[in-house]
């Protein structure tokens with residue numbers, strides 16, 4: 001039986017998990033892969049006290065892995081943009097296949113990396129980078145190959161979903177973030193989780209694999225969860241909605257929507273009930289309809305599950321001497337469409353609006369008239385008794401779908417009304433029908 005030799009770069013949360021699962025399930029994985037998968041070398045800045053290295057060579061320099069002639073597959077689990085890019089390009093240059101969990105790397109440098117890999121005829125696999133252990137890249141590139149995919153939407157940051165879920169239960173933002181970091185869910189820089197950057201990395205990759213367009217991370221619209229208040233969570237609930245942090249990619253005439261933001265979703269939908277560190281990705285295909293992929297979006301062994309699935313894909317190809325492989329983004333490079341990401345003003349969405357209004361008759365009529373001048377229909381309104389010391393009343397409404405440009409103009413006019421005090425809070429809403 002052929003030996004496929006793997007070199008692991010980075011022995012942190014995911015590196016440690018990958019090492020341990022590969023060892024624990026070695027014979028089961030071997031039976032499935034049809035070859036032996038041996039860890040030939042490990043490199044990381046620090047040792048990891050959760051693993052037993054035995055006689056596997058260890059060093060602090062990750063380039064030792066890339067330069068080891070006995071290594072077939074380089075597994076990049078260090079994270080970050082620059083060193084990871086250098087490492088992966090060097091591995092490709094040396095003719096090695098690459099498995100990575102690094103969505104930041106793929107979203108930002110993927111076009112360059114895939115082009116280099118294509119030239120060398122090596123595989124670059126990144127399943128663990130998107131929705132952790134959920135095999136969603138496999139599903140999109142292979143399971144849904146027959147479909148024209150029209151939209152993809154998902155909860156794709158475990159840390160953010162964990163924070164929103166716990167805030168809903170009354171816990172403090174900073175406490176929950178600290179716990180997510182201790183559990184190994186958060187990125188090295190947790191603002192990537194909280195401000196939606198990590199979700200935008202993943203959405204960029206999902207959109208490219210789903211629609212067959214080049215990676216365009218720099219054009220994604222990104223809004224985090226740091227401004228979501230318990231007040232809005234409660235009032236969304238009164239309207240029958242939950243607030244989830246979603247990534248939404250939608251194919252439109254002339255371009256694609258690519259946006260990450262807090263979103264109201266009807267609470268009876270499955271995706272509204274995905275809590276904690278769990279992720280869920282909805283994919284709409286013209287033949288299959290809606291499918292949903294659900295499971296652990298972060299964590300050491302859950303993520304290792306996806307890293308190892310990619311290692312086995314590579315090992316099967318290497319051990320069978322096959323050059324056949326799934327194209328990087330699921331489409332042959334020549335079949336990629338040059339569709340641009342649309343500016344956020346061009347997206348279509350429903351909206352939750354909250355404002356403070358003067359407590360006198362006719363104010364609601366004024367608000368409705370501004371909205372209707374912009375073609376915005378109101379779905380429902382909650383006008384609360386005044387609970388504010390300044391005598392203003394909170395007005396909360398849900399609108400039908402409208403183009404964001406219209407909504408921006410309407411909000412500017414509402415904010416200019418003497419009857420409205422302060423900024424209008426706006427949260428986008430989706431019902432996926």
Ligand SMILES: NC(=O)c1ccc[n+]([C@@H]2O[C@H](COP(=O)([O-])OP(=O)(O)OC[C@H]3O[C@@H](n4cnc5c(N)ncnc54)[C@H](O)[C@@H]3O)[C@@H](O)[C@H]2O)c1
Nearest residue numbers: 010011012013014044045077078079101102184298299303
């Ligand atoms: N933690 C998760 O749940 C999770 C899930 C999916 C994907 N990821 C991704 O996996 C990657 C690794 O994440 P992690 O949570 O395991 O991070 P981590 O910080 O726990 O581990 C990274 C390891 O790499 C080492 N390292 C970093 N730069 C290095 C360098 N230049 N030279 C040598 N060693 C270096 C660090 O010392 C550390 O041991 C990241 O790209 C992350 O986005 C993480």
Ligand SMILES: N[C@@H](CCO)C(=O)O
Nearest residue numbers: 157158159185187298
């Ligand atoms: N920080 C990421 C890790 C998984 O990609 C998350 O919380 O989802």
Ligand code: NA
Nearest residue numbers: 127130132134
């Ligand atoms: Na995945």
